[in-house]
Amino acid sequence: MAEDNSSDVLSTEKLSKNYRRSRTRFTEEQLKILINAFDQKPYPSYATKQKLASEINTEESRIQVWFQNRRARYRFQKTPEIKEALESSGGHGEDYPSPLDLSTVQRESRRCRTNYSSSQLHTLIKAFMSNPYPGFDSREQLAKETGVPESRIQIWFQNRRNRFNIQRKRKSNELLEQDPGEEH
DNA sequence: CCTCTAACCTATTCATTAA
DNA sequence: TTAATGAATAGGTTAGAGG
Numbered sequence: 314m315a316e317d318n319s320s321d322v323l324s325t326e327k328l329s330k331n332y333r334r335s336r337t338r339f340t341e342e343q344l345k346i347l348i349n350a351f352d353q354k355p356y357p358s359y360a361t362k363q364k365l366a367s368e369i370n371t372e373e374s375r376i377q378v379w380f381q382n383r384r385a386r387y388r389f390q391k392t393p394e395i396k397e398a399l400e401s402s403g404g405h406g407e408d409y410p411s412p413l414d415l416s417t418v419q420r421e422s423r424r425c426r427t428n429y430s431s432s433q434l435h436t437l438i439k440a441f442m443s444n445p446y447p448g449f450d451s452r453e454q455l456a457k458e459t460g461v462p463e464s465r466i467q468i469w470f471q472n473r474r475n476r477f478n479i480q481r482k483r484k485s486n487e488l489l490e491q492d493p494g495e496e497h
Numbered sequence: 498c499c500t501c502t503a504a505c506c507t508a509t510t511c512a513t514t515a516a
Numbered sequence: 517t518t519a520a521t522g523a524a525t526a527g528g529t530t531a532g533a534g535g
Binding site for chain 1: 520521522523524525526527528530531532533
């Protein structure tokens, strides 16, 4: 088959030095603590995540991602063991009281909203225009340059891409709707 | 090869803040 | 009060380490 992926679509941005953070290896002891915390509270507050981070000596952003992945796995497989545990305890599992139901879980305090200075925004926007998908090294560089934590840089790029796409979509929809001859 | 899962992504929603 | 935007969510994809 012909390799037709040489098209210009992903020539500059996605291919260029776009590498991930190296994979974190949790020790058994760390996992024990994390799993225990998850069983107690699958939606930990920011303060709790910070506490866990210092407790197992890792970054708070790794804790955040770990909980995200754990919830996804838990929800997806809904493991037979857990289902059994739910039913064996008389219809309602006390150990797992549908902990992933957001409507019943009261969410606790988030991380404080970050305020960016205009010079920080200037740096970030410039970087975004040159590459909206910065790899780990690029994000670290930006963090160093702006003094903003790398985890905030990553979130900033996510939000920026989303809102950029939303605007783009709305524009194309408006173009479609403005067909000439539309009466009224 | 295959499985597991950290890292990453989009889309949406919640929440804070400046105008 | 509202618009802009940071933070968190669900849920999906990518990739690295080990069987």
